[in-house]
Amino acid sequence: MPRRVSIGFATILVVCILWYALTTGLGIIPSGRFPSPAETWSALIHLSGRGYGGGDLAIHVYTSLRLVVLGFLFAIVTGVPLGLLMGWSRKAEAFINPIFLIIRPIPPLAWIPLAILWLGLGDAAKMMVIWFSAFVPSVINTYTGVRNIDRPVLEAAYMLGMPKGRFVTEVLVPGASPMIFTGLRLSLQASWTTLVAAELVGAFYGIGRVLNVAQQDLYPGMILVGMIAVAILGWGTTKALGMAEQRALRWNTAALAARG
């Protein structure tokens, strides 16, 4: 095991021991404020067995994960091409940038009431809010990535007589890809943040729903289970994206060095 990983595990272990000591062992933190390990464990059993907040763990996880993945994918298939267009064409940039300047300062969460008003409490409203929050980082970073491609590299492409389609797929996209991936990572984080917030406001299933009901029931164990579930899912999806990035950017020394 690499040194960094073993240190990481040690830290988690120490936190768990501290958690146990402060709650169960010494009783400094009362269980009404923060659950003990045992209470958290029983909440997890409760959620995955009988179910809680209208469904069991699998349904809640599936609902949240599905919405995040769909909303995120929807945001990147619209955001990345728009970023490419803005990075490439001064006209498109001049046209689209003002819209961004108006929309960008609005926090994505502020769209939740409007989304619910338009689309109700179902999946569509949540997808719309996730799209709003994940779209902007995708566009901005793709745009920056295109602008950062070395001028001589672009000129080499012109000199080689590259047809338009090939120029996009073999020069613009790979040239901007380190920044595109930076954008995607930000988009993914934003997707999780907004999803949980949107589910807190109103949902039938999902981890945000679990958190919301647990809060109303004064059930700290269940709140912690929900938080841990979001953490694990967020970590897992980020990891998957990181693996995709590593595959796509094998040529990129900077990316390799940053990981080494």
Added chain:
Amino acid sequence: MGVIQFKDVGKIFGPKTTGFKALQDINLEIRDKEFVAIVGPSGCGKTTCLRMVAGFENPTSGEVLVDGTPIKRPGPNRAVVFQQFALFPWKTVYDNIDMGLRNLNIARREREERIADILNLMNLTQYAGHFPHQLSGGMQQRVAIARAYVLDPDVLLMDEPFGALDAQTRVVMQEELVRLARKNPRTVLFITHAVEEAVYLADRVAIMTRAPGRIKEVLDVASIRNAENWDSHEKIEDVMDLESFVHLRTHIWRSLREEKAAQHV
């Protein structure tokens, strides 16, 4: 064919009246298969001359023609070798060289043969699968030269191609370029500020004035090279020792020094 003509070419960057006057009254004709080097003080517009032939810039006045046709845009009949190599970092050596051939819609079999030939000629065969960042600067520039040469272009445009290389690598590359140019002659426009490099490589050397750049003098190196039989010497240092070489080099140096001196007045 590959005849390059500059006819009364002027270039102003920015607005016509207040902008920066980079070039003025450039008249130069480069014959088919001729190797011409342009030297000049920095900022004299020599790179701009090359960029106009490449199609990256348009002249403000006058015309730049290749084989009698005014240049409108970049194209693979005018291959460029850049100072900073400008390879596609996300493509292997092989795919970098293949790019231009694919754009010309050449059949796979022929592409493979031509790439194998050029890799062999440039001693790159064992690096075909490497990415550019895995190679030294000299190797990367070899790939860039191969990428240009494989297109079999009418003209080859080299913009200070060895300027970013260390001195030893530079000498090796100069010798290789001479070897390549003798074996497979092309019309070459070569921009440099290294006087010895220009004299060693070129058939003719054009000296430019400081900005706004004009052609001050064009020296015929080829007739001296042939008369003194430079090519019988394999190593660059042997050629540089010859009296005829030293004489030419000193002449160009003086001419450039005059420009430098005038710049500071």
